[in-house]
Amino acid sequence: MVVDRLTNKCSIWTRACLFNLGLEHFFYPTKKNADVILMFHNVLEKTNLALNMRNIGVADFERILKYLKRNYQVVTLKEILETPGTGQRIAITFDDGLVNNLHHALPVLEKHQLPATFFVTTSWLAGRSTLWPDELSRLLQHQRGEIHLNEKIFFRKYRNLFVEKTTGERLESVMQEMDIDAIDQWLDDLAQHCGYQPAHDLTREDEWRVMKGEEIRIMSQSPMISIGSHAVSHVNLKYASDDLLKDELTESKKYLEQVTGKAINDFAFPFGAYDRRVAEAAVYAGYHNLIGVEPCAGDLPISNCPASRYGIYNDISTTESLHRINQLFS
Numbered sequence: 001m002v003v004d005r006l007t008n009k010c011s012i013w014t015r016a017c018l019f020n021l022g023l024e025h026f027f028y029p030t031k032k033n034a035d036v037i038l039m040f041h042n043v044l045e046k047t048n049l050a051l052n053m054r055n056i057g058v059a060d061f062e063r064i065l066k067y068l069k070r071n072y073q074v075v076t077l078k079e080i081l082e083t084p085g086t087g088q089r090i091a092i093t094f095d096d097g098l099v100n101n102l103h104h105a106l107p108v109l110e111k112h113q114l115p116a117t118f119f120v121t122t123s124w125l126a127g128r129s130t131l132w133p134d135e136l137s138r139l140l141q142h143q144r145g146e147i148h149l150n151e152k153i154f155f156r157k158y159r160n161l162f163v164e165k166t167t168g169e170r171l172e173s174v175m176q177e178m179d180i181d182a183i184d185q186w187l188d189d190l191a192q193h194c195g196y197q198p199a200h201d202l203t204r205e206d207e208w209r210v211m212k213g214e215e216i217r218i219m220s221q222s223p224m225i226s227i228g229s230h231a232v233s234h235v236n237l238k239y240a241s242d243d244l245l246k247d248e249l250t251e252s253k254k255y256l257e258q259v260t261g262k263a264i265n266d267f268a269f270p271f272g273a274y275d276r277r278v279a280e281a282a283v284y285a286g287y288h289n290l291i292g293v294e295p296c297a298g299d300l301p302i303s304n305c306p307a308s309r310y311g312i313y314n315d316i317s318t319t320e321s322l323h324r325i326n327q328l329f330s
């Protein structure tokens with residue numbers, strides 16, 4: 001076990017050295033043609049490891065983009081989804097639509113002239129400036145000790161990740177099964193318990209604030225950018241009632257079309273979560289392209305099968321992320 005861990009650390013260190021020297025190609029003597037869709041979330045001035053895995057620093061983001069530009073064809077999502085290709089193609093996507101996308105991701109994409117699709121939540125429609133998983137992240141930074149929810153006990157496994165004591169279920173996954181009012185109530189109780197009120201702390205808005213209509217409009221005007229929907233309130237749609245599912249799909253589409261003046265044809269499922277009912281409802285709502293995270297689940301007709309993506313997170317180094325991207329073509 002210890003030997004395995006040391007070997008693994010040694011391999012990571014060797015790869016990092018080779019990447020830094022520009023000699024990493026020895027690891028990938030041949031590369032096959034393939035299409036890969038990458039998924040980012042938040043780009044901050046500096047990575048905040050204590051907050052959640054979804055953010056990376058702007059310097060790391062730029063390093064990734066420069067590498068992709070040198071080594072792959074970076075194309076639009078539409079091109080990958082709608083045009084069969086024979087090259088080594090990568091499309092860049094972002095989920096959630098936090099304002100850091102406008103402040104930090106867009107300038108770097110424009111600087112390097114690389115296209116990207118942003119899947120935006122329209123939570124302002126429901127009067128919310130933040131998404132519940134981000135509110136949870138902020139609260140957990142201030143939490144000391146165990147957390148109790150639905151007769152389960154969660155503890156901090158590392159950084160801001162809380163898991164159930166016996167099953168190892170992630171706190172956030174258990175919360176996904178609750179309805180949004182119950183989530184709000186529970187987050188209020190947690191805020192009381194840990195003595196921190198996110199709603200009273202308006203600093204560091206890049207870490208939590210969702211883009212407003214005007215900001216989405218500015219984003220959509222960039223020739224490098226296309227906008228897709230990520231629903232309204234970032235609930236797990238598998239657990240939503242038929243009425244809520246319909247509202248999440250249609251209200252976000254209508255609002256984004258009104259704000260951008262363009263057709264919104266792409267939809268990315270919050271948490272990458274869907275089933276047959278959810279995928280069919282998205283098609284019925286008028287979306288042409290459905291985007292998930294994992295490879296398409298079994299019982300869906302191929303025409304409704306959401307595309308899968310590879311997520312970039314801060315739990316591994318930038319060179320390890322690049323290594324894993326290269327492996328997708330090996």
Ligand SMILES: [Zn+2]
Pocket residue numbers: 095096230234269270271
């Ligand atoms: Zn999301």
